[in-house]
Amino acid sequence: MDLPSVLIPAYKPDDKMLKLIEDLLELGFSRIMVVNDGSGSDYDACFARAETLGCRIVRHAVNMGKGRALKTGLNEAMLCGFSEPGVITADADGQHLPGDIRRVAQAMAENPNALVLGVRRFTGNVPLRNRMGNGITRGVFALVNGNGVMDTQTGLRGLPGKHLPLMLALKGERYEYEMNMLLEARPNDVQMVQVPIDTIYIEGNKSSHYHPFIDSVRIYSLILRYILSSIMAGVADYGVFALVHTRFPDPLIVSVVSARVISSLVNFLINRNIVFRQKGTMAHAAGRYYALVLFVMLASYGLIWTLSVPLGLNVYLSKVITDIFLSIFSFVIQREFVYSSSSRIKVFKNHKAEAGTAGR
Structure with missing residues (x-):
């Protein structure tokens, strides 16, 4: 089997990274790249040792963050011939077993x-911040x-390799x-496969540079954009409904239809281009979407x-209750x-993961 390259973004690493590199070389991984994410001169010896072992070293002059380090490494992989059949990213802190x-x-x-x-x-013995942080993020995702x-x-x-440009x-x-x-992954029709791995935390995970509050704010801001963009169509719908119903209270269906017609266009454009990021033709999605709009319109009238x-x-309270239910639906x-896309997630069941800790 032609093994992929391995990319290790590293910020102030220690001997655990060197041990990982040695073990990977023994397993046959011959193309290993390490990105020094501005670790400073105190860590030059560690990176020099990695280079001696045969790793390709790419350097940032200052710390630029894990995301930038990964992209720097991926860019270098595409330039130097490390991109096929693909690239495996692994952390430098020893949490990923060879x-x-x-x-x-x-x-x-x-x-x-x-x-x-x-x-x-x-x-098992998992630090509380990791257990809670991943649990909440997993649910919202x-x-x-x-x-x-x-x-x-x-x-x-x-x-x-084919997805590295993305x-x-x-x-x-x-x-x-x-x-x-x-x-x-989903809007770009990229399938995801999950491989259960061992849960390893070394010395309470104190070497991790993940900051739960600061970095979680950045992560959840991305997810909240998805949710808030859907709310905009609801605001438009309620505003049109209130305006029309104030002037023409009877029959009720006039207010409902007017609100749905205007808000449906707003909703379709926002969801297609921002929320679900569909790459297919607009006509295909529009046909399905307006079939849903017709159903929701009739259901809205019936429930209100x-x-x-x-x-x-x-x-008005009836309208709020109805819209909360129908918006989720x-x-x-x-x-x-x-x-929808053809991408789906499946689990690779070749390994039974266990929890564990390790120390140095």
Whole structure:
């Protein structure tokens, strides 16, 4: 099997990175690239040793963040012939075992066009900030994206050569870059394959440069943009409904239809171009979308009438309740049907992951 290259972004590494490199060489990984992300002169000896072992060293003059270090490495891989059949990214802190990196390579060979993720199970002795951070992010990601990723923060990823130009074009300079990679997989029709790996935290993960608050704010700001863009269409819908219903209270269907016609156009354009980032033809999506609009319009009328007439609720309150329910329903249908892609996530079951800790 032609093994992929290995890319290690490193900021102030220690002997754990050198041990990983030695083990990878023993497993047959002959193309290893290390990006020195502005670690400073105190770490020159560590990088010099890596270079002596045969690694290709790329340097940042100052610390620029993990996302930038990954993109620098990917760019260099494309320029120097390290891009085929792909590139595996691995962390420098010893959390990724050489055997698990080898399993990611195997999954890449069996799924040559897929983004392969080495995912931890987060069981056993896992630091609280890692367990909670990944759990929350995983839940929000599944809600927004529709695909369940077991470990959204994993740094062990197999990137096929054909998708490297896409990876280079993604935004993000720090840890949000890795979230962008996951968010952009579905709209770009990139399948994801998950490989369970061992959960390893060395000395309580104190060597990690991930800052839970600062970097999580950057990550969640990306997800919130997806949610807030959908709310804009709801605001337009409610505004048109209120305006029309104030002037023409009867029949109710006039207000509902007017609101849906205007807001549907806003909703379609925002969701197609910003939320779901569909790459197909507009006509294909528009046909499905307006079939959904017709259904939602009739359902909206039926629910508002039921709540406001037989049940006696205020018509505006009825409108809010109806729209909350239908917005969730509509989001799921748009994600899975209107703007759906052929990309799906599957789990590579060649390895049973276990939790563990290690020390030096």
